Amino acid sequence: MRISLTVNGVREEAEVEPRLLLVHLLRDRLGLTGTSVGCDSTSCGACTVLLDGESVKSCTVLAVQAEAAEVVTIEGVAADGELSPLQAAFQKHHALQCGYCTPGMIMAATSLLKERPDPTEEDVRRGLEGNLCRCTGYRGIVDAVLEVASEGGAR
Amino acid sequence: MIPAPFDYVRAGSVDEAVSLLGRHGEDAKLLAGGHSLLPLMKLRVAAPAVLIDVGRLAELRYVRDAGDQVAIGAMTRHRDLETSELLGREVPLLRHAAAQVGDPQVRHRGTLGGSLAHADPAADLPAVILALDGTMVAQGPGGRRTIPASEFFRSIFESALAPDEVLTEVRVPKVPGQRWAFSKFNQRAQDWAIVGVAAQRRDGDVGVALVHMGQTPLRAAETEAAVRQGAGPADASALADRGTDPPGDLSASPEYRRHLARVLVRRALERL
Numbered sequence: 001m002r003i004s005l006t007v008n009g010v011r012e013e014a015e016v017e018p019r020l021l022l023v024h025l026l027r028d029r030l031g032l033t034g035t036s037v038g039c040d041s042t043s044c045g046a047c048t049v050l051l052d053g054e055s056v057k058s059c060t061v062l063a064v065q066a067e068a069a070e071v072v073t074i075e076g077v078a079a080d081g082e083l084s085p086l087q088a089a090f091q092k093h094h095a096l097q098c099g100y101c102t103p104g105m106i107m108a109a110t111s112l113l114k115e116r117p118d119p120t121e122e123d124v125r126r127g128l129e130g131n132l133c134r135c136t137g138y139r140g141i142v143d144a145v146l147e148v149a150s151e152g153g154a155r
Numbered sequence: 156m157i158p159a160p161f162d163y164v165r166a167g168s169v170d171e172a173v174s175l176l177g178r179h180g181e182d183a184k185l186l187a188g189g190h191s192l193l194p195l196m197k198l199r200v201a202a203p204a205v206l207i208d209v210g211r212l213a214e215l216r217y218v219r220d221a222g223d224q225v226a227i228g229a230m231t232r233h234r235d236l237e238t239s240e241l242l243g244r245e246v247p248l249l250r251h252a253a254a255q256v257g258d259p260q261v262r263h264r265g266t267l268g269g270s271l272a273h274a275d276p277a278a279d280l281p282a283v284i285l286a287l288d289g290t291m292v293a294q295g296p297g298g299r300r301t302i303p304a305s306e307f308f309r310s311i312f313e314s315a316l317a318p319d320e321v322l323t324e325v326r327v328p329k330v331p332g333q334r335w336a337f338s339k340f341n342q343r344a345q346d347w348a349i350v351g352v353a354a355q356r357r358d359g360d361v362g363v364a365l366v367h368m369g370q371t372p373l374r375a376a377e378t379e380a381a382v383r384q385g386a387g388p389a390d391a392s393a394l395a396d397r398g399t400d401p402p403g404d405l406s407a408s409p410e411y412r413r414h415l416a417r418v419l420v421r422r423a424l425e426r427l
Contacts, residue, residue, distance in 0.1 A: 001163065018163030018206065019196075040156050042194055043345065045260060054234070054263040060193050061264070064163050065186075065210065112259065129344040130258025 003067045007032070008076030016063045023047045023058035025066075026073055034074040034103050038132070045131030048104035049073045055111035057130070074103035077110065085151065086110060089144035097135030105131050109145045113153045121146060158196035165208040169294055169321055172209050176319040177296055179205045185321065186210060187230060187269030190261050191278075210266070215323055218242060224290075224326045229268025233257075233280075236267060246327050248335035248355050252283045255337065258345040268322045271307070274314040274371065277347040279339060281308060282372035284325060286353040286364035291315075292324035299323070308371035330357050336423035339366060340415050342406065349406045350415040354423040361427060368399040368416055375399075378420055392421035 004013045007030060014029055026032045026049070035058060038046030042060045049058045050072040077084040083091065086106050096102045105128065112119065112127035119127065124145045125138070133141060163186075166172035176183055182204035186192060189210065195201040209215065215230035218239045225245050227236070236242060236253035243250050256262055256270070256279055270280045271291065284304045291302045293316055307315050316322060339351030351366030352375075361382045363375040377394035401412035 017160065019158045019160055021157070040197070042190065042257075042261065045258070048260055051263075055260045056263055057260045060190055062163070062186075062189065062193070064165075065189065065208065067165075108260065111263075115259075126344075127259055130260045 001064060003064055005066050005068060006070045008072055014063070018062065018064050020063045021059055022049070022051075022056075022061040022063050022066050022071070025063040026058060026071070032073050032075050036100055036103060038100065038104070043132070044101070044104075045108055045128075046101050046104040048107040048131065050107055050111060053111070053114065055108045055130075072107070072110075074106060077106065084110075085148045085153075086113075086144065089148045090141070093140040093144040093147070095136060095140035095144040096133075101131060101133045101135075105133065105141060109141075109148075113145070113149055117149065117153050119146070119149055124149075156197040158193070159199055159202040161196075161203055162205045163208065164205065166212065169209075169212065169214065169323055172207055172212075172321050173294055173296055173319060175205075175207045176321070179207070181318050183207055185272070187266040187272075188232065188264035189269075190257070190265040191269060191273040191275060209321065210269075215268070220245075221326065224328055227267055227325045227327070229272075229322045229324060230266050231268070233262035233265045233267070233270075234259075237262065245329040245331050246287065248287065248330075248337055248353060249280075249283055249327060251335075252279050252337045252353060255279060255339065261345075267325055271325065272314055272316060272322045274308050274310075274312050276308075276311060276369060276371050276373075277367040278372075279337075279348060279351055279353075279366055282351060282364040282366040283337065283353040284327065285372045285374060286355050286362040287327045287330070288357075288362060289325055289327040291322055292326065293317075293320040294323045295320040301326075305374070310370045328357065330355060333357055334427045336426040338419055338423065340419060350401075350412050350419060352416070352419040352423045354420070354427060356427050361424075363395070363420060363423065365395070365399065365416055365420075368396065368401045368412060370400065373399055375416070375420055378424075382424065388421050388424035392417050392424055395420035 036046040038044035047058045184203035186206045215228040217228040339348035377397040381391040396413035
């Protein structure tokens with residue numbers, strides 16, 4: 001069936017099978033491969049994107065459910081080629097090693113800071129419960145998110 | 156993992172959803188947030204021929220004051236529940252438990268009605284609604300009917316809803332200022348409960364319900380009776396696994412689940 005949605009501010013139309021997952025629409029049809037597929041079972045959070053401003057796991061959303069919605073992926077967070085505050089803070093705090101979880105982690109943190117602009121460390125750890133990182137031990141990730149919050153939040 | 160092919164139709168209203176269910180019969184499933192159904196479809200445990208999407212029905216997304224009850228639309232998301240001031244004031248157990256479901260991404264999509272209609276005995280909110288003595292409102296071709304939570308859950312993934320009925324609303328009694336407890340035991344933050352407990356004081360009575368201790372969420376009926384007769388937490392909780400039939404799986408043996416139920420119920424009762 002035919003769907004239209006906005007992805008990173010660009011209006012997209014696609015003819016899709018109802019069973020097509022949002023993550024596959026993004027990666028395979030729109031070429032936005034920044035969003036990773038990790039566990040493919042709603043656990044790891046690597047495929048997290050924003051759907052109408054809220055973090056969701058795009059392996060567990062049908063593309064047809066995103067009809068008329070606004071989707072933001074990791075490709076959409078840097079404005080004019082400049083890293084977003086969260087991206088810059090992840091770099092500064094060594095909040096990634098292999099980088100596989102990073103796009104999902106940034107999108108989840110973006111959503112978290114929108115809902116909770118002044119989080120405690122506990123809020124950040126709980127707010128990122130849906131995202132697994134097997135490299136960093138989370139210390140740098142939590143530091144990065146807290147620093148962005150203290151400096152006025154994500155964009 | 157890709158689901159088996161299916162037809163997809165978005166219902167524009169509850170009435171339309173009911174008539175679509177009537178047309179497609181048992182081959183159809185309602186799609187709400189999809190966070191229970193889609194994983195099963197990806198594993199091909201479920202393969203409905205038709206998905207009827209009700210997830211965006213705004214008429215079913217609300218938390219409303221209804222006299223001595225709070226009325227919640229079936230498509231109200233977990234995130235809506237965990238941020239509801241009305242629930243925080245009148246039914247804090249439900250608000251708190253909603254914030255413990257899955258993880259933030261899951262709570263942005265998952266709905267109260269979806270979780271209840273899915274009737275997974277390992278899910279948190281069915282036990283919470285059972286402990287609260289909630290009431291379900293279902294709409295079918297013949298109109299509306301109400302179903303008490305105690306009669307709603309029939310078996311694993313099986314509720315009292317007829318194939319052509321839509322769960323539209325959940326009503327829970329207000330219990331402002333009365334004590335409650337909720338806890339679940341799991342190995343990782345976002346996991347399903349190995350065992351969970353929801354407990355609510357209400358005008359001198361008590362409701363205690365168990366997650367993942369049988370084919371459905373279960374009342375710890377003997378514990379409740381003991382509390383009514385004045386037993387303390389230690390004595391009452393020793394009966395918590397009576398009448399349960401807990402599963403054994405990779406996480407826990409049945410006997411370990413029984414042990415967990417007794418311990419978690421004791422801790423819950425100590426907080427009431």
